[in-house]
Amino acid sequence: MADGSIEFKGSSFTLSVLHLKTEKLADLREDLIKKVAQAPDFFYLVPIIVDIERVDNSIDYQGVKLLVEEFKFTFVGFTGTVSKEQKKRIRELGFSFVNSANSSANNSVNNTAKVETPVNPEAVVQASAQEIIPAEIAPQLELYTDKIHRGQIRSGQQIYAKGQNLVIIGSVSAGAEVIADGNIHVYGSLRGRAIAGAKGHHQAQIYCQNLEAELVSINGNYWLSESMEQHWSLPAYIHLSDTELVSSKLI
Amino acid sequence: MARIIVVTSGKGGVGKTTSSAAIGIGLALKGHKVVLIDFDIGLRNLDLIMGCERRVVYDFVNVINGEATLNQALIKDKRVSSLSILPASQTRDKDALNKENVGKVLEDLGERFDYIICDSPAGIEAGAMMALYYADEAIVTTNPEVSSVRDSDRILGMLSSRSRRAELGLEPIKEHLLLTRYSPKRVEEGEMLSVEDVEDILAIPLLGVIPESQAVLKASNAGEPVILDTESDAGKAYQDVIDRLLGETVEFRFLLAEKKGILSRLFGG
Numbered sequence: 001m002a003d004g005s006i007e008f009k010g011s012s013f014t015l016s017v018l019h020l021k022t023e024k025l026a027d028l029r030e031d032l033i034k035k036v037a038q039a040p041d042f043f044y045l046v047p048i049i050v051d052i053e054r055v056d057n058s059i060d061y062q063g064v065k066l067l068v069e070e071f072k073f074t075f076v077g078f079t080g081t082v083s084k085e086q087k088k089r090i091r092e093l094g095f096s097f098v099n100s101a102n103s104s105a106n107n108s109v110n111n112t113a114k115v116e117t118p119v120n121p122e123a124v125v126q127a128s129a130q131e132i133i134p135a136e137i138a139p140q141l142e143l144y145t146d147k148i149h150r151g152q153i154r155s156g157q158q159i160y161a162k163g164q165n166l167v168i169i170g171s172v173s174a175g176a177e178v179i180a181d182g183n184i185h186v187y188g189s190l191r192g193r194a195i196a197g198a199k200g201h202h203q204a205q206i207y208c209q210n211l212e213a214e215l216v217s218i219n220g221n222y223w224l225s226e227s228m229e230q231h232w233s234l235p236a237y238i239h240l241s242d243t244e245l246v247s248s249k250l251i
Numbered sequence: 252m253a254r255i256i257v258v259t260s261g262k263g264g265v266g267k268t269t270s271s272a273a274i275g276i277g278l279a280l281k282g283h284k285v286v287l288i289d290f291d292i293g294l295r296n297l298d299l300i301m302g303c304e305r306r307v308v309y310d311f312v313n314v315i316n317g318e319a320t321l322n323q324a325l326i327k328d329k330r331v332s333s334l335s336i337l338p339a340s341q342t343r344d345k346d347a348l349n350k351e352n353v354g355k356v357l358e359d360l361g362e363r364f365d366y367i368i369c370d371s372p373a374g375i376e377a378g379a380m381m382a383l384y385y386a387d388e389a390i391v392t393t394n395p396e397v398s399s400v401r402d403s404d405r406i407l408g409m410l411s412s413r414s415r416r417a418e419l420g421l422e423p424i425k426e427h428l429l430l431t432r433y434s435p436k437r438v439e440e441g442e443m444l445s446v447e448d449v450e451d452i453l454a455i456p457l458l459g460v461i462p463e464s465q466a467v468l469k470a471s472n473a474g475e476p477v478i479l480d481t482e483s484d485a486g487k488a489y490q491d492v493i494d495r496l497l498g499e500t501v502e503f504r505f506l507l508a509e510k511k512g513i514l515s516r517l518f519g520g
Contacts, residue, residue, distance in 0.1 A: 152454050154408030155401050156375075171454060173404045191452075 014143070015076065017100075018068065019051040023059040025067060036071050041239070045203065048073040049098055053080030061093050144182035153178060153192065160198075174214060183207070193217075202240055207250060211236040221245050253361040256368050257386035258429075259410075261402030263373030265394045266431035269467055270489075271370035272300045273478035274390070277493035279334035280478075283365040286325065289339035290382035291372035292347055298338045301328065302474020312340035315352045321359055330479070335364070345378035357385050375409060384415050388425040390458060394432045395444040400452055403428075407453065427458035429492065434463040435508040446506060459492035461485050462505040 020028065036043050050064055065075045077096030090097050147161035149168045155175030159166065166180035171188035178184055179195040183205045186194070190208035197204025197219040204218050211231050216223050218240045228236075228247060235250035258271040268291075275287040289297035292312060298304040303326050309319035314337070321337075328334040337360075340347065360367050371382035383389060389410050393403040410424045411417055417424075430449060437443040446460055461467075466483030470476060478489040484505050491501045 151411070152404075152407070154411070155404040157408045157412070171452075173401075173452065175401055175405070176408075189451075 013047075015047055015049050017049045017051050017079065018073075019053075020055050020059070020064070023055045025060060025063050028064070029067060032067070032071050041205070044072050045074050047076050049076045049079045051080045052078050052082060052086070057083075057086050057089060061090060061095060065095065147180070152188075155192070163199075166196075171210075172208075172213075180204070190216075195222075197240075204240070206238040207236075209235045209250070211238075211247070216245070218245060253364050253367050254388060255357060255361075255386050256366060256388045256390060257371055257383045258368060258390045258392060259371040259379065259383055259406050260373065260392040260399070261375060261379075261406040262394075262399045265392050265399050266461070266467075267373070267392050268296045268300050268370050269471060269477065270390065270392050270429055270431065270461070271297060271368050272476040273486075273489040274492065274496070275301075275334055275336075275366075275368045276328070276331055276476045277478050277489060278366050278368075278496070279328070279331040281493065281497065282333065284333045284363065285366045285368065286335045286337060286360050286364045287368045287370065288337045288360075289370050290348075290378060291370065292339045292378060293341065293344045294372065295339040295341040297370050298326075298336060299474060300471050300476060301336055303328070303336055303338075304474070307338045310338045310340040311356075312343045312347045314356055315348060321356070345372065345376070345381070348378070348381045350381065350384060353381055354385060375405060379406070380409065380413055383410055383424075384413070386410070386414060386424050387416075388427065390427045390429050391453070391455065392429045392431055393449060393453070395430060395434075395438065395446075395449055397444065400444065400449055404453060407455065426455040427496075428453055428455045429458050429461070431461040432463045433460050433505070435506055439508050446503075457503070458495055459488060460503055460506060461488045461492075 022028065048068055050068065052059060061078070068075050077098045078090055079098045079100055087097050144163065144165045146167050147164040149159060149166070150170060152170045153159055153168060153172045153176040155173045158177040159179065161180035161182065163181050165182035165185070166178055167185045167187070168178060169187045172178050172186055172190050172192040172194065174191040176192035177195070178186070178192065179198050181197065181199045181201060184194050184196045184207070186208035188208070189210035190213045192213065193215040194206050194208075194213055195217045196206050200219055202219050206216050206218065210233060211228055212225075212233060213228065214225060216228070216238050218238065221240060221243055223245050227245070231247045231249065236247050237250045238245055238247045240246070256274075258267050258274065260267050271287055275285050279285040287297060287301070288311065289295060291297070298307055306326050309324040311324065313319040314321055314324045325335040325337055328336065357367060369382045369386065372378040391403045391406060393399050407426060410426060414424055416422065428450065430446060433446070434443055438445045446457065450457055462484045464477070464483055464485035466480050466485050467477050470480055477483060477485045480486040481490070488505055491504065494501045
């Protein structure tokens with residue numbers, strides 16, 4: 001048996017939890033439409049755990065999974081303080097049951113092979129109040145704080161927002177470089193290089209009021225100026241779809 | 252306290268020394284006590300433009316090294332008595348200067364003069380850094396072409412990060428944009444960046460636009476700063492620069508291509 005090619009390790013993640021208050025998929029869909037419409041990009045491919053504590057075993061588990069996936073969430077599993085029968089049923093259907101760190105239930109074996117984001121049985125789950133959906137759902141796996149820079153970033157200057165988003169109130173000159181582990185916002189012209197998601201963050205985005213960049217890069221996928229013709233000299237928003245950069249009109 | 256103004260650019264040949272000389276004389280003509288310092292050690296030029304090259308005995312490096320006093324090294328201008336020049340050394344290199352000694356000289360000069368104009372060498376190396384380190388204000392001299400604008404941008408970055416004011420966290424250096432060798436005709440033909448283009452990229456207040464002019468070369472060769480040529484466009488534009496430096500609001504001139512009439516064509520207006 002080969003050894004050393006893999007390693008299992010426990011790790012904690014902050015995940016968004018969707019609390020269900022009804023078994024009726026139609027009602028859930030209606031509320032999800034409203035919620036997601038407020039910030040479609042925020043929820044895009046966000047890993048999500050569904051809390052079924054307040055619904056009974058009659059719920060259509062497969063239907064719930066398909067519903068959240070329809071809204072472009074990445075379904076991780078179910079959670080909540082539920083009966084053994086309910087847990088068993090969920091497992092039989094091939095879904096993960098995730099215990100939150102503060103739940104007293106026994107650890108269940110977690111089938112992470114089928115989900116995109118590896119989740120530990122002790123996944124840290126966001127606490128939420130009495131709402132159907134928590135008012136503030138984590139936009140990404142990690143919540144980045146902002147590093148704010150006022151003024152121009154001149155040619156030859158480099159700014160790195162380590163573990164943060166980068167907000168520049170001013171322009172980034174040609175020959176300057178702005179780098180962030182999170183998103184980059186330029187409230188001015190982006191004429192230099194912008195590298196977002198520098199440490200591997202697929203959902204990082206770049207926003208600017210005037211796109212004339214030498215290079216933009218998200219999670220290692222980059223564009224040179226010639227690829228930006230479509231939104232050249234315009235307010236633009238750049239993000240990643242699979243491994244392709246996409247630019248859209250900002251306003 | 253004297254106002255220390257550095258005339259800088261990053262790129263060479265854009266008109267730093269010409270502008271330093273014009274601004275020095277212009278301020279002195281307004282009755283201020285002004286000293287012009289040539290920081291371009293090894294490539295002494297300011298004395299030529301000022302027409303005092305035959306009167307250089309001691310220089311900036313001699314003063315730094317304690318080989319001469321300021322009084323011995325300062326050259327009084329023959330046209331305007333309130334103006335002095337501290338020439339660079341032609342035989343040394345830029346390593347002859349260090350922050351501590353330059354600071355001491357500037358402090359001494361600050362007691363005698365109202366304005367200290369530092370004519371920076373090109374580049375972003377030690378010499379240029381030394382010229383801008385103690386500055387209160389900076390006149391960033393730029394030609395309306397992309398490489399000059401980019402180099403000016405680089406220097407602006409240095410002003411906000413490598414100067415004494417930046418290091419001590421004081422109020423930042425006051426930055427002025429001086430656009431030189433501007434040709435409205437070529438801007439109209441799309442061969443040159445316009446004032447608006449340059450302002451958009453550099454995002455600092457415009458101090459002046461000096462039109463491209465035959466008078467500048469003539470003045471340099473004669474050792475008579477172009478500002479003294481009150482008939483020339485360049486001379487008038489530098490005059491406006493002085494007024495703006497002294498806080499006046501003066502409308503910008505020479506931004507549009509001249510439509511020459513037949514008479515001025517004949518008489519070379």
